[in-house]
Amino acid sequence: MNIGDVATRSGLPAKTIRYYEDIGLVKPLRSANGYRMFHASDVHKLAFLGRARALGFSIEDCRGLIKLYEDTDRESxxxxxxxxxxxxxxxxxxxxxxxxxxxxxxxxxxxxxxxxxxxxxxxxxxxxxxxxxxxxxx
Amino acid sequence: MNIGDVATRSGLPAKTIRYYEDIGLVKPLRSANGYRMFHASDVHKLAFLGRARALGFSIEDCRGLIKLYEDTDRESxxxxxxxxxxxxxxxxxxxxxxxxxxxxxxxxxxxxxxxxxxxxxxxxxxxxxxxxxxxxxx
DNA sequence: TATTGACCTTCCAGCAGGCGGAACCCTTAT
DNA sequence: ATAAGGGTTCCGCCTGCTGGAAGGTCAATA
CATH class of the missing domain: 1.20.5 (Single alpha-helices involved in coiled-coils or other helix-helix interfaces)
Known part of the structure; x- marks a missing residue:
């Protein structure tokens, strides 16, 4: 799905999503025309980020939280x-x-x-x- | 007086004082060797700024406060x-x-x-x- | 006199966490 | 053909400094 859809569904501005790609928080693929192609899991991840940021977690905190979230063996x-x-x-x-x-x-x-x-x-x-x-x- | 003295007396780092000159909050003169020359009143003003900043006033707020401070006819x-x-x-x-x-x-x-x-x-x-x-x- | 070493100068870069806009490309509808 | 409404990159700006490089100046000392 394109960035506009992802923005709508995740609640984050497209600008912010591009920025998050820049700093390596999401890694969308690219289609032939150069557009970013996101998976449903990216929407999920971005919404996760949005909520963590709303709770005041820093980007670096978020990076850690995402990593832990994706590691099902982490310790709480x-x-x-x-x-x-x-x-x-x-x-x-x-x-x-x-x-x-x-x-x-x-x-x-x-x-x-x-x-x-x-x-x-x-x-x-x-x-x-x-x-x-x-x-x-x- | 040189910037080091002013920094010590006002409690602000020299870097900050240079920055405040950059944005027009203080306007020190220059001596022949290019050094900034501050008046005692600048120390006072910078200490004022430091306290206002410590209370969380923005730089723009501070600009307004300084202006009001220097205008003895302002209304409280x-x-x-x-x-x-x-x-x-x-x-x-x-x-x-x-x-x-x-x-x-x-x-x-x-x-x-x-x-x-x-x-x-x-x-x-x-x-x-x-x-x-x-x-x-x- | 030469040399420290502590001052001072300017300019460049960067921090968080993006936002705004320019200039341009892609797609679809009319 | 054209216009609208996506998308792209890049650049600069925001707040309020802070750090560092490269260099000039000054006072004291060997």
Missing amino acids: AEVKQIAEEHLSRIDDKIAELIEMRATLATLVDACAGDHRPDCPILADLASKQQSLHLKETG | AEVKQIAEEHLSRIDDKIAELIEMRATLATLVDACAGDHRPDCPILADLASKQQSLHLKETG
Whole structure:
């Protein structure tokens, strides 16, 4: 089947599928006119990739997951490890964003947001000495 | 003052400072030997940028914030608006990550993670036709 | 004076993970 | 014959830097 069909069925843009071929995630054959020819299993694989990417797995993670997926003898521990590492990265990212959010929310709340020029947000950015959110540890 | 000093005092790598000059965030003069010459105010500005970046503001946000910072007649409402928009983006990102985390945590919990090949994580990625497809079809 | 070694300079390449567009080819319908 | 709607490659752009090569400059030392 052609790339357009595969795009529709897998839910990935054709551009992305070409890119995935570029980086070796899929290897479609070519027909006489140069068009990529995909198998049904490629649609499956691409949808798998789409879902893994939607869960935030990196391309390299995906490469590993695909490999494990295609190896029916793999140990589930290997998969779980990749997932747990990713989970941990997500947790770190969430923690980082929550801290950012707290600092920023404090500043936003402190700012009148009216016609006057006085602004605690800029004041804080300009001089961390009087920060409203200093880290006590670290 | 030379770029090395500025890097030390502002806390930004020299590479980053050169990049910031490239994109017009700072405009140091040049001495006879071609070295960049920074004012004390540049150190201040770069530290400002570093803190804004640490709060997750984009470079374009920073450009706006710097401009507002240097305009003593600006209305705090303008600053607050930029900050609130950013806060909203942070909230969206946090929500997205928390949802990802929940899905992934469920899968990780369901996976034995032992020597056996059976893995709910891969099973889910391989055939979850409906849930992650909803945003495109509905 | 020559030579380190630490500075500084520019430019080129690359990271993730693609997106947008140009320029062109293939197929089918009208 | 032509137009629409596939497909192809290639190139550059996005964010926000980071690393490295090749070379100029400066202060200190042997």
